[in-house]
Amino acid sequence: MGQALTTKQIRLWRMAIYFYFGLSGFAMASWVAQTPNIRDALGVSTAQMGWIIFGLSTGSIIGLMCASRLIARFGGRVIMLTGLGLSSIGLITIGLGSSWVPHVWIVFSALAIFGFGIGICDVAMNVEGTAIEKTIKKSILTGFHAVYSLGTFFGAMIGSLVNKIHLPILTHLLMIALIVLFLIIFFFRFVPVGSGQEEAGENNETTAKGNLSVWKEQRTVLLGIIVLGMAFAEGSAGDWLPLVIVDGYDKTPASGSLMFSLFVATMTISRAVGDILLDKFGRVAILRASAISAALGLIIVIFGGNYYTAAIGIVLWGFGSAYGFPIGLSAAGDNPHGVAARVGAVTTVGYMAFLVGPPVLGAIAGSVGILRSLIFVLIGVTVAGSLAHAARPVSPNVKKLEAEALEQ
Numbered sequence: 001m002g003q004a005l006t007t008k009q010i011r012l013w014r015m016a017i018y019f020y021f022g023l024s025g026f027a028m029a030s031w032v033a034q035t036p037n038i039r040d041a042l043g044v045s046t047a048q049m050g051w052i053i054f055g056l057s058t059g060s061i062i063g064l065m066c067a068s069r070l071i072a073r074f075g076g077r078v079i080m081l082t083g084l085g086l087s088s089i090g091l092i093t094i095g096l097g098s099s100w101v102p103h104v105w106i107v108f109s110a111l112a113i114f115g116f117g118i119g120i121c122d123v124a125m126n127v128e129g130t131a132i133e134k135t136i137k138k139s140i141l142t143g144f145h146a147v148y149s150l151g152t153f154f155g156a157m158i159g160s161l162v163n164k165i166h167l168p169i170l171t172h173l174l175m176i177a178l179i180v181l182f183l184i185i186f187f188f189r190f191v192p193v194g195s196g197q198e199e200a201g202e203n204n205e206t207t208a209k210g211n212l213s214v215w216k217e218q219r220t221v222l223l224g225i226i227v228l229g230m231a232f233a234e235g236s237a238g239d240w241l242p243l244v245i246v247d248g249y250d251k252t253p254a255s256g257s258l259m260f261s262l263f264v265a266t267m268t269i270s271r272a273v274g275d276i277l278l279d280k281f282g283r284v285a286i287l288r289a290s291a292i293s294a295a296l297g298l299i300i301v302i303f304g305g306n307y308y309t310a311a312i313g314i315v316l317w318g319f320g321s322a323y324g325f326p327i328g329l330s331a332a333g334d335n336p337h338g339v340a341a342r343v344g345a346v347t348t349v350g351y352m353a354f355l356v357g358p359p360v361l362g363a364i365a366g367s368v369g370i371l372r373s374l375i376f377v378l379i380g381v382t383v384a385g386s387l388a389h390a391a392r393p394v395s396p397n398v399k400k401l402e403a404e405a406l407e408q
Helices: 007-033 035-042 046-074 076-100 104-136 141-164 169-188 195-202 208-216 218-248 253-272 274-281 283-303 307-321 324-332 339-368 375-386 396-407
Strands: none
Touching: 007 035, 007 076, 007 104, 007 141, 007 169, 007 218, 007 253, 035 046, 035 076, 035 104, 035 169, 035 218, 035 253, 046 076, 046 104, 046 218, 046 339, 076 104, 076 169, 104 141, 141 169, 141 253, 141 274, 141 324, 208 218, 208 339, 218 253, 218 283, 218 307, 218 324, 218 339, 218 375, 253 274, 253 307, 274 283, 283 307, 283 324, 283 375, 324 339, 339 375
């Protein structure tokens, strides 16, 4: 950014990024709420639905791989607008391909477009959030992620309502797409020009060599495993929880969307108070508590056998899934030397868990059932909790060793 921003400009910038985070979650939840209906409209099995969802994963991974270069070239605000714009087009096409002209490959391709847009926007939003933190010299990234969860909650609640009144899939997704398009265009003007371009251009750590060298560090590897397990818990709920309730408990799509809303509400509340809890108890204690909570919640959902008991499990699962990803990223950034390469590596692992894990879970569900497939998620959070000690703040000696490893 070429010139200093006024207090009002910073406030509007911050508000715009809150909305972009919220709209990203809103769009994602709107798609998730329709997964049972889309599966039925296409006439596919749960395992086949898992492969259709792989279109979302494919697009998102490509988006994540392209995001840094695109942000360096065009800036964060352009990529956020482009990303959510593409996601809106993807939502409309998903509606067309599942109701108006039902076809598996149309939905798969639409999900790839949707995922690509979400992927590039996600990176751009975090770049903007980091730029705001540096500008105001205050940690607020957790708050942005809380707003993402809040947007997901509203999207899930609307999804539950439209399922209850049997609103057509295309009508619902078209309505969501138009809301997203209007708001991202409105808030575009409040995001400064060039923040992402400057950071991307100045950061020499984000080379392929730097990203690979951080995996020589034991601590980075352990943080990657932690994020892998906890992000898998969050991502599996994001893609499969409505179907878990519909198939596992023989309930309606509206009930599935409602339970997904409960999960998201728990995550939103947990992240809203996350900074307070972390300041009081520290990363390791919160990570261990998160893993225990997620594990207990999953056990209740898998073996509880009762819809209302499952609701308790979903609350515990939601609390347990709230902190793993942001804590892992925060810990990866302890050492200012090579922070971009280290955080980038851990972020990539987390998104792989979000994007690749759920389709794999769908394939497993085709063999053992949707409820029993969650045992693999349970194993992941258990392993993550056992490695929580890796998130302790690093000492100066560790920082020196990490810096030397990065330079080799």
